[in-house]
Amino acid sequence: MDTSKYKALYLQETNSHLSGIEAGLLDLEKGSVSEVDNLFRHYHSIKGMSASMGYEPLMVLAHEEEGLLEKIRSKSLETTPEIIGTLFECLDALKRLAAKVEADEPLDIDISAFLTRLKALSEGKPSPAPKPVFEPTVAVQPAAGGGGAELKISNVMKVEGRVFDELLTTVGDLFMALSSFKELSQRSRSIELKDGVHLLGKSVNTLHQNILSARMLPIRDLTETLPRIVRDIANRAGKVVDLKIEGAEISLDRSILEDLGSPLVHIIRNAVDHGIETPNERESAGKPRSGTITFRAHARKDRAVIEVSDDGRGIDSEKIRMKAVEKGADPRRVAAMTRKEALLLVCLPGLTSAETVTETSGRGVGMDIVKAVVEGLGGALEIETEPGKGTTIRMELPRTTSIVKTLLVTAGSEQFLFPITKIEKVIERGGEAPSSIEYAGHEVPVVDLASIIGLPGSEAGPSSTIVIVEKEQEGEERGFIGLKVDDFGVELDAYIKPLLPPMSRLWGVAGITIMGDGRPVFLLDIPQILSRVSSRPSL
Amino acid sequence: MAKRVVIADDADFHRTVLKDILTKGGFEVVAEAVNGEEALSSARALRPDIVILDIVMPLMNGIEAAREIRLIEPPVKIIMCTSLGYEPIVEEALKSGACAYIVKPLSEKKVLAVLAALKD
Secondary structure (H helix, E strand, O other): OOOHHHHHHHHHHHHHHHHHHHHHHHHHHOOOOOOHHHHHHHHHHHHHHHHHHOOHHHHHHHHHHHHHHHHHHOOOOOOOHHHHHHHHHHHHHHHHHHHHHHOOOOOOOOOHHHHHHHHHHHOOOOOOOOOOOOOOHHHOOOOOOOHHHOOOOOHHHHHHHHHHHHHHHHHHHHHHHHHHHHHHHHHOOOHHHHHHHHHHHHHHHHHHHHHHHHHEEEOHHHHOOHHHHHHHHHHHHOOOEEEEEEOOOOEEEHHHHHHHHHHHHHHHHHHHHHHOOOHHHHHHOOOOOOEEEEEEEEEEOOEEEEEEEEOOOOOOHHHHHHHHHHOOOOHHHHHHOOHHHHHHHHHOHHHOOHHHHHHHOOOOOOHHHHHHHHHHOOOEEEEEEEOOOEEEEEEEEEOOOOEEEEEEEEEOOEEEEEEHHHEEEEEEEEOOOOOEEEEOOEEEEEEEHHHHHOOOOOOOOOEEEEEEEEOOOOOOOOOEEEEEEOEEEEEEEEEOEOOOOOHHHOOOEEEEEEOOOOOEEEEEOHHHHHHHHHOOOOO | OOOEEEEEOOOHHHHHHHHHHHHHOOOEEEEEEOOHHHHHHHHHHHOOOEEEEEOOOOOOOHHHHHHHHOOOOOOOEEEEEEOOOOHHHHHHHHHOOOOEEEEOOOOHHHHHHHHHOOOO
């Protein structure tokens, strides 16, 4: 029988059974026995399919596990932490084997030690080899390869995803070509050309929307493996942690989701390792012995907000300040920082070595990487904490990548793209720009965009252009800021490429696009710019 | 006329492999079921010549389904499909009305040989 044509189906079903096993084992570990039947069936199915495909190690391992589950199912064996631990390790071995099947690699993982242990356990003896054959990598490299430590999305999508990446790049090129045509048609008197460009524009837009929606994946694809990761980290750290996941149905572009995997593991690891206290510490602080980590996602317009909260010990922002000064930060700058800004100091690379931060503040491993990834995606990172109560890491991210509706503006003799979604209104008026302007019943302060970005201001012209943007407010009251620019040009559907390190550290810009004539133009990062405006008390 | 078969297995993989083998062997697969209940209702509604039942399935397993299906008139031939390690259960399956069994892994040779050996 030619089995190769069934491989994709085999992998699809096997992976879904492996996810089922993971969920089932987590339930079993919490003392629920309702999943035993399902667990048994998952192993049974993997065994049968692997036998038909000729994948012997998978079949043999699943067969042995099925036997153990059968004994638990028929109540001739009690589940013990040792059994569950072994089943988790065997699950990792099954996953590695399935990955090898997928990669067309030989199934050369030695499973004999697992088989011996499973046999001993199913005979009610203690497991002879408490050490796993391979070390689960979760302890060392949370983001790289292996076992339950990996946050990744379905591999079938991965193949398709690459195709969509190329499609999206092509649509980006189409948009650029379209903007050249639009310019031409604006200058032309030909109705046919104008109509043609209009139709072309509509089609390109539809194509773009379709590709974007095909690229969207629910956050669930990423969070599915979180329970296991939390379990492994918590067990190793001697903590008891309950994980809650909310809003997993919110969807994001797959490339954004994919990039979030590693930061998310860092954040969760920090929450378990440094945030959540040991059961005894918690008890003496009057908290429940089990800590809670809540993963919460929600959509806010075209952005997604992802929060990871813990009810642990929180971060002492004063200690962070001290540490930053010790590490050579300017004491005056550090002292002038708001509490929110000071907390973000944990993202300074120098401040995040495990031993220093764990002792002093209890937070920080890899936060520099988290911040870099989030900002590289055009997002923003925020930390909220209350000593003794817990910490929330909030990531605000775009839900889709790439094509952004923008307005071309000039500030300080440089051109920038201004994201249209952020613009309330563009006001042109004669004479020099006032220091404030009235808009929608508000007294709106006006600031010079060039000077905020650090560009030399231009000479006052006969008229001034002010772009009104809304401030992000927590309360109900709306607030606006006017950004003075020298001029504004055309509206552009710009294909934005994210900035890669070290460019991603540039302040005030969120991405870059190449104009039709080959010039690079930066996309302004309005939230970041506004945060600087708001932190200037003189304004 | 090609013999009409209902196949029941909770794994899409096994149904696909089995269906390919049967179609190639000149059988007509008239329904696919993912559990015993579906197999039973398909057998009742479609009156196939043969039902191939996997033993381990959710909701209603193959043995339970076989006990019900054998009550259908005119009789439907039941073949049990089982995995390694389930040979003892085959005995029970044969008692509950099955007339033959296939032990996985599925292969064309094995499946078609079992079907060819069925008496009309």
